[in-house]
Amino acid sequence: MRRESRAAARERLTAISRLLRERYPTAECALRYEGDPWRLLVMGRLSAQCTDARVNEVAVPLFARYPTAAAMAAADPRELEALVRPCGLFRTKARDLILASRRLTEVYGGRLPDSMEELLTLPGVGRKIANLLLGDIFGRSCVVADTHMIRLSGRWGFTPEDKRDPLLVERTLTPLLSEENASELCHRAVLFGREVCTARSPDCRHCELCRAGLCRFSERSRYE
Ligand code: SF4
Numbered sequence: 001m002r003r004e005s006r007a008a009a010r011e012r013l014t015a016i017s018r019l020l021r022e023r024y025p026t027a028e029c030a031l032r033y034e035g036d037p038w039r040l041l042v043m044g045r046l047s048a049q050c051t052d053a054r055v056n057e058v059a060v061p062l063f064a065r066y067p068t069a070a071a072m073a074a075a076d077p078r079e080l081e082a083l084v085r086p087c088g089l090f091r092t093k094a095r096d097l098i099l100a101s102r103r104l105t106e107v108y109g110g111r112l113p114d115s116m117e118e119l120l121t122l123p124g125v126g127r128k129i130a131n132l133l134l135g136d137i138f139g140r141s142c143v144v145a146d147t148h149m150i151r152l153s154g155r156w157g158f159t160p161e162d163k164r165d166p167l168l169v170e171r172t173l174t175p176l177l178s179e180e181n182a183s184e185l186c187h188r189a190v191l192f193g194r195e196v197c198t199a200r201s202p203d204c205r206h207c208e209l210c211r212a213g214l215c216r217f218s219e220r221s222r223y224e
Helices: 006-023 036-048 052-065 069-071 075-088 089-106 129-138 147-158 166-176 181-194 216-224
Strands: none
Touching: 006 147, 006 166, 006 181, 036 052, 036 089, 036 129, 069 089, 075 089, 129 166, 129 181, 147 166, 147 181, 147 216, 181 216
């Protein structure tokens, strides 16, 4: 990885963020939830090793059956497992959802807490889901280090490309994004990572970041 000053890295990431904003003016979460913010927690948990499209489908009958955290806290595990089965890892996910909904109801009166520390006490909630909730529900600027953000951070040259370390990505990008909304950048990164900079074949020839000289991966590939 080429050494770059903190100021230069911040300037480059800001420029990347602005170009992605031009491409995707609306930065929306790919998980489509409505109503109670607890639903985004549920969908975030279901999205582990599952596509967002599948989670969006499963969410419809799921929230019709369990519209609130209190209802899910009292769910019959077998019934809940059957509903979330299409998302994979269904036993673990159903168990986490019941326990998290129970804690949310008993300790927080059914309302999501607004701190990382408290969110992490909910079963099945790790830093990725907590950052998603803090950004989308509470309007904070948080780096959601999902598979797309980790890959893009590596290709852009902010973190080692061969290291899939979400915490490193979060800790590296957060201070560089003080003037940008990190949560919005992460939502745009999902779209960009699906359409242009895909895991298998990044389309550098049609990428504005390549043209603007902002991506280390494309710089390297040009000289190899
Ligand atoms: S230049 Fe290539 S590797 Fe870099 S962001 Fe664009 S598509 Fe991805």
